Amino acid sequence: MRNMKRFLRIESPINLVLFCSSSLRGTKQLHSKESIGYAIPGELFKYVGVVFTIYLLSVNNLSAQTQNSDNLYKKPLVDVLKEIQTRFKVQIKYSEPQVKDKWVNYADWRFRANVDETLTNVLTPLDMKVNKEKPGVYKLKEYEYYRWEVQDGWAYLDTLATKYHDKASWEKRKAEIKPELYKALMLSPLPAKVNSKPIITAKRIFDGYSVENIALEILPGVWINGSLYKPLTAKGKIPVILSPDGHWEKQRYRADCQLRCATIARMGAMAFSYDLFAWGESMLQFKYEDHRRSLAQTVQTLGGIRILDYFSSLKETDTNRIGISGGSGAGSHSILMTAMDDRIKLSAPVVAMSSYFYGGCPCESGMPIHQCGGGTDNVELAAMAAPRPQLLVSDGSDWTAHTPQHDFPYLQKMYGYYGVRDKVENVHLPDEKHDFGINKRIALYNFLIKNFKLNAAAVKDKAGKYDESKVTIEKENALYVFGDKGEKLPKNAVMGFENLEKLFPLSAMK
Known part of the structure; x- marks a missing residue:
């Protein structure tokens, strides 16, 4: 008992172990083929039990102190999200890989009186965000590139603008950037065309x-x-509008996508609605996760080039009236394609262009295109469309919310170098969200009618309003090329991202 009292004054866990060892001296050691142990006298056993209990408590306390030895008060992200759901009575959707091995520093201090501010405080240091699907329901975004502060984006664009002051100096800048875009995308030289x-x-x-x-x-x-x-009836050469689809759910099978493309056709132009890489029907060959790889931007861009090759070769195509219009991620694709390929004579990026956000997916920013020319951004790339007609459609709830304040005036100045300031337009919808809704489609229709001389009467009612009611919304499988279950996919199809990478031997991108 004296030993126990003396021991209890010793705080070191190591001494606890030493005490246990010394207390076992003189006990009979038991040996067998299966085990080695000790026969402990009954009166000693209870003290050993107390000693080990104290030892375990000491270890746990030491572990807790070690965890917060830097005073960061960390908690696993998954636990913090669960606490947010409980406290604010909301639902947060997420997958295990999204939250695995992620910790929140100063977790308890990040809570505020409302859920939105709390989520911002918790997720921003992790470069993560949520989308609000409906009241009380949030979904953790799968991918989100870092965004600049608005003023920082504007300041950088202003710095870029010091590199040129007239048409000649701007043309020199364009000539510097353009070939570097192909190199950054590993498309210099372009892969051989498939016969x-x-x-x-x-x-x-x-x-x-x-x-x-x-x-x-x-x-x-x-x-x-x-x-x-x-169009069923069209005289002479027919314009073509490339219509890549963005990151919205249901891809190009969505009703608003079909409405847009069918209405353009009814006005007298061809509209080609196509998938982004590893998106839509492309997922027969590649996984959804492959869309979040850097090489996606390269394959996507090559796809746009080959689409241009195909339609430019058709006798019915009016090559002087080839345009491109996509929304969101496809809007970024539209900007890039127009900067790289002069065959595009009109562009209309929708809810996409920004000086302080370069796109929330590797398919938009995965390859080092923004390092070209010593550094560039999406607004400067959009300026490379000049003097070709360009429409910017922006809204009040995403990264295009400030388009009219700084980015659009910059583009007006750039178009002014060519004496065609009015060839770039901005339709800003401050009360609308990030989508390709009816007002955004109307802006596009008006722009196409104005610049490509399409037939407005074919799509307007007696009151002069656009009428999309005559468009048939097809079921998703009706828009498949390779059959309902991919059964018509050719036998030589490349399957899996690792096999795609073999076609780009210089790529180390994952």
């Missing part, structure tokens, strides 16, 4: 337009898929 015919499905006839699905082989065994909307 194969497009795969085209049967044509469906609707009110004033037709639809047929097309797959183009852009690399050996790699296809880009889409649906071609064509």
Whole structure:
């Protein structure tokens, strides 16, 4: 008992272990083939039990102190999210890989009186965000690039603008950036064209337009898929509007996407609606996760180039009236394609362009395109469209909220170098959200009618309002090229990202 009292004054866990060892001296050691142990006298056993209990408590306390030895008061992100849900009575959707091995410093101090401010405080240091799907329901975003502060983006654009002051100096700047874009995307030189015919499905006839699905082989065994909307009656050469689809749910199969492309066709132009890489029907060959890899931007850009090759070769195409319009991530794609390829004569990036946000996905910013020319941004890349007509559609709830204040005036100045300041337009919808809704489509229709001389009367009612009611919304599988279950996918199809990388031997991107 004296030993126990003396021991209890000793605070070191090591001494606890030494005491246990010394207390066992003189006990009978037992040996067998299976085990080695000690026969402990009954009166000693209870003290050993107390000693080990104290030892375990000491270890746990030491562990807790070690965890917060830097006074960061860390908690696993998953536990913090659960606490937020309980405290504010909301639902936060997330997957295990999104929260795995992520910790929140000073977790308890990040809580505020409302859920939105709390989520911002918790997620911003982790470069994460949530989307608010509906009241009380949030979803953790799967990918989010770091955003600049608005003023920082503007200041950087102003710095870029000091590199030129007239048409000649700007043309010199463009000539510097353009070839570097191809190099940054590993498309210099371009891969050899694949000598194969497009795969085209049967044509469906609707009110004033037709639809047929097309797959183009852009690399050996790699296809880009889409649906071609064509006017039923058109005289002479026909304009083409490339219509890449953005990151919205249901991809190019969405109703608003079909409404847009069919209405353009009813006005007298071809509209080709196509998938981003590892998106839509492309997921027959690649996983959804592959879209979040840097090489996605390269394959996506090559796809756009090969689409231009195809439509430029058709006798019915008016090559002086080829345009491109996509929303969100496809808006970033539209800006890049227009900067790189002069065959595009009109561009209309929707809810996309910003000087302080370069795109929330590797398919927009995964390759070092923004390092070209000693550094650039999406607004300067959009300026490379000048003097070709360009429409910017912006809204009040995303990174285009400040477009009219700084980015659009910059573009007006750039177009002014060519004496065509009015060729760039901005339709700003401050009360709208990040989508390709009816008002954004109307802005596009007006711009196409004005610059490509399309037939407005074919899509307007007696009151002069756009009428999309004559468009047939097809079921998703009707827009497939390769069958309901991919059964028509060619046998030489490249399957899996690791096999795609073999087509780009210089790529180390994952």
